[in-house]
Amino acid sequence: MYFFATPTAILLFFFQAGWTLKLPSYIKPCKMSDPKLDECVVKHGLAAVPKFINGDPKYRVPRLEPLDITELKVRQGTKQVGLNMILKNCKIYGIKSTKFIEARTNLPGKHIEWDFKIPRIEILSDYEVDGQVLILPITGKGKANVTLTNLEITYKYDWVYENKNGKSFMNFTSSELLFDTGRTYFDLQNLFNGDKFLGSNMNRFLNENWKDVTKELGPAVGQAFSDVFRLLLTRIAAQVPFEEIYLS
Template identity: 30%
Template sequence: MAKSLLICSALFLAVVASVIAAPAPKKQLSFNLCKKNDPNLDKCLKTSIQEVIPHLSEGYPKLRIPALEPFELPSLEIDHGKGSTKSVSIDLKLKDVKITGLTGTVIDSLKVDVDNYRMTGKVAFAKPIVITGAYTVNGKVLVLPITGNGPCSITLHDAILDLKDVSGTPYQKNGKTYVQIKKIDLKLVNIKKLNIKLENLFNGNKQLGDSMNTILNENWPVLLEELQPALEEVVATIAQDIVNKALQKTAYTDIFPQ
């Protein structure tokens, strides 16, 4: 779950940093520059980024933007205790994570404060976000114990991510102004449905495993409520890392020319 949202926000922000970079070796990447004093700057930037997103399936090596289809992560850990519900309490660890569907990212809204190095926005997904990997889990769901390890698949339908505040700090390098992102405050504000499949639960006991997967899918809002704070924290941390790597390659004054 986490990675889908994370990449979306990272993608959304990192593409902004890529506006004047050299094209990727395998293809031309065209980006319409938006001038700082453009009265329709927000609309211009939203349109420009949206046009680029579908072409980032293979990533953008010049700015260290990873491939989006699939997006890969070595691991993801979600610890229990950060959610508000007491019905679900689990430690979920994933490794060899792959996420598909991120090139279906749709920018619903965007607002940029160029002079104060801040941005807000809202991002939706036109495709289901599918996360696969190898999991280990321990904890309880509706007072029932859950334990297991093996392949897993998690699918998010119609997710919406609210970038509440993305703020940076300027610094000088080679006579130009660059920006480092210091804060990313984001919120998962909508998911129409979550599907989850954990194979090999309870040491491969098919009856218990099938029953637990049914419980998880029937009670997915409760599961999401428990996992959401940890997901948002992980998303913000990884997005900040990806965006800052891209911003190190591109001067802020080149992103928003006069």
């Protein structure tokens, strides 16, 4: 009798049995005693971003370009804009241009903060929208292109140590993502059942009032990025001992 197992199943078996992994070859560790530890983290992080984008099955890291998001919701209620918009089957492009800007590492306090900038991301999706803009109703269902520029992201996280088989692993206890954007552009196709005149004018209005709409869209996109950061960190930290990440 023969048994067959997928690579993921084999990896899970080894991990549960006490096997550990070293850092991927494209991530260079930094020394805890380095007086320029934060600079080291940024330098090595910048070099690792292009590798992470393509995913790494060995560490259970998914491909990130494009980033697939099932659903983003916008519920905006102001005097000018009252929208219920759902973006479905989203593909987010532009993460490959992420720049690692700054790190603040507090190992004794088990707290780390990272700053990133992304020049532009483009969200291609299906959409459904209904609501009211000024005195005009808005309704539609079709394809959407939403572009956000000059994203600034700060990701903060805390952890405790968990001992497994004589080695320490980072077990994340909390995380927070702060998210800000520059200009946002909207292109919603097939508004008002394909009425080109009404659709064109509504898209123009949305782009003129992008700040109001982005107040709700921004946090939704930010949460999606936060989930990705936490996924990457937890999957690496669950398999690579702390001592391999920050050398003594």
